[in-house]
Amino acid sequence: MGFQVIVQPGRHSFHAEPDETILEAALRQGLSLPYGCRDGVCGACRGQVLAGEIAHGKAQLDVLSEADRQVxxxxxxxxxxxSDLSIESREVRSLADMPIRTxxxxxxxxxxxxxxxxxVELKLAANERLQFLAGQYVDILLKDGKRRSFSLANAPHDDACLELHVRHVPGGQFTDHLFSTxxxxDILRLRGPHGSFFLREDSAKPMLLVAGGTGFAPIKAIxxxxxxxxxxxxMHVYWGGRAFADLYLLRLAEQWPLQHAHIRFTPVLSESPADEHWAGRTxxxxxxxxxxxxxxxxxxAYVCGSPAMVAAARQDFLRHCQLxxxxxxxxxxxxxADTLDAMKASQQSNTRVAPHE
Ligand SMILES: Cc1cc2nc3c(=O)[nH]c(=O)nc-3n(C[C@H](O)[C@H](O)[C@H](O)COP(=O)(O)OP(=O)(O)OC[C@H]3O[C@@H](n4cnc5c(N)ncnc54)[C@H](O)[C@@H]3O)c2cc1C
Ligand code: FES
Structure with a gap:
């Protein structure tokens, strides 16, 4: 048994079970209503019931007063x-709706x-959740004031943990630390969400999703x-890696087309040694x-990965494929930015620097 919930003014509707919160039900079905803590503390998810019956659950009186409840x-x-409900709540549909938090x-x-x-799975404090759009990234703030960006690999509804996919850059300040100590x-500080790489939900066009290496992270979220x-x-998902090991969640991606007729998946290797027995695309x-x-x-087209891959895809998709x-x-x-500064300084002093991938 469950109930139909209609959200005004957008008139989107979803189904809510009696033992789940209205927010959980909305997020589970991909409808972005505003929230902060998801724990009854911050008040960011406040909405108004226009018709129907609800139970207030664990809402505390200091966050939602008796007078508020009466109206x-x-x-x-x-x-x-x-019961079936009509509720009024803003829908989060654009970057402007998304608070950036540290x-x-x-x-x-x-x-x-x-x-x-x-x-890397990260957990926020018990009364905190980060609201973001599928495909966005966060900055990890380093102790010396520098920051490193990483895409969120989980979808917004599945946010018990924030999931990052991090490739080791030998000699890299953050990733050396991650892979060694x-x-x-451990406690990190993050700031986000950031970026305009997210699923455009107002379009019905078929999607080409192209990932290189850990660029798979936001594609997975989308x-x-x-x-x-x-x-x-x-959706046709392409995932490229240099070698087989770079396709680190191949089993997961291979399941998508088996379970959903509208998804295709094509893995592609750029360097495939003979002993890998790769029968796929190269x-x-x-x-x-x-x-x-x-x-x-x-x-x-949604493309994510190394700067060289993204630039080549943009140029070729626009110039040769009429995108x-x-x-x-x-x-x-x-x-x-701080890495670029260091690279420029080292180029000026004729020191050799690692090339882009
Ligand atoms: C929007 C955005 C999202 C990102 N999302 C992800 C993600 O989801 N997963 C992920 O793995 N990375 C991601 N990155 C890259 C990430 O932010 C870092 O740049 C990377 O992890 C290296 O950080 P570091 O501190 O280890 O290396 P740094 O200390 O910055 O660099 C050390 C040395 O490594 C070289 N170097 C730095 N980066 C690279 C590179 N990418 N390839 C080759 N050499 C390099 C530099 O020349 C430098 O000399 C993202 C970057 C951006 C801008
Ligand atoms: S998200 Fe509901 S009170 Fe914070």
Missing amino acids: GFALLCCAMAR LPARVHRLIRAAPEVMI MKER VEHALAQGNERP GLVHLAAIADHPDLSGHQ PADEFFADSFDYA
Whole structure:
């Protein structure tokens, strides 16, 4: 048994079970209502019940007064439906709706997904959640004031942990620390969400999603978010790596087309030694996408990975495949500004620096 909830003024609707909060039900079905703590503390999820019955759950009187309740206000992270509902709540649809916050986070799990890739699960304090759009990134703030950006690999509804996929850059300040001395329960500080690389939900166009290496992280978030929404836009995901080990979540990606007829998945290796017995596609990942989709005039493209890959994809998709410029969305894993400064200084002094990937 469950209830139908209609959100005004957008008139979007979703289904809520009696034992889940209205916010949980909305996020589970891909509808972004505003929230902060998801724990009845901050008041960010406050909405108004226009028709129907709710239980206020664990909402405290100091956050939601008796007078507020009398006129229908509710904390949607605490309230549960007791009948079909009509509620009023702002829907979070754009970057302007997304508060940027600085928060401490505890390293919950470190999972070595490949020799050079670590999946980092971060947990925020018990009464904190980070609201973001699928595909955005956060900055990890380092002790010396520098910052390093990492894409969020989890979809917004699945936010018990924030998931990062980090590739080891030998000699890199943050990733050397991560791969050598960082341990579970360490505390980091992060700031976000940032970036305009997120799923455009107002479009019905088929999507080409192209990831290079750990650029898979935000692509995974976008696919999982679209699936949670029940969005059936055709999606063709390409994931490129140098060697087989770079495709560190291959099993997960291979499941998508098996479970969803509107998703295709193509892994591509750029360097495939004979002993890897690779029977799949080879070459540059964006060229594999072009070979299958020479005409992108009716598509949207979401591309994420090294600066060289993103630049080449942008140029070739627009120039050779008629992709409209405003349908190309990308996050390029550029060096941090302080790294660029160091590289410029070292170039001026004729010191050799590591090339871009
Ligand atoms: C928007 C955005 C999102 C990002 N998301 C991710 C992500 O999800 N996963 C991920 O793994 N990375 C991601 N990055 C890259 C990440 O922010 C760091 O730049 C990277 O992890 C290196 O940090 P570091 O402190 O270890 O190295 P630094 O101390 O910055 O660099 C040390 C040396 O390594 C070289 N170097 C730095 N970066 C690279 C590189 N990418 N390739 C080759 N050589 C390099 C530099 O020449 C420098 O000499 C993202 C970057 C941006 C801008
Ligand atoms: S009170 Fe903070 S999200 Fe509901």
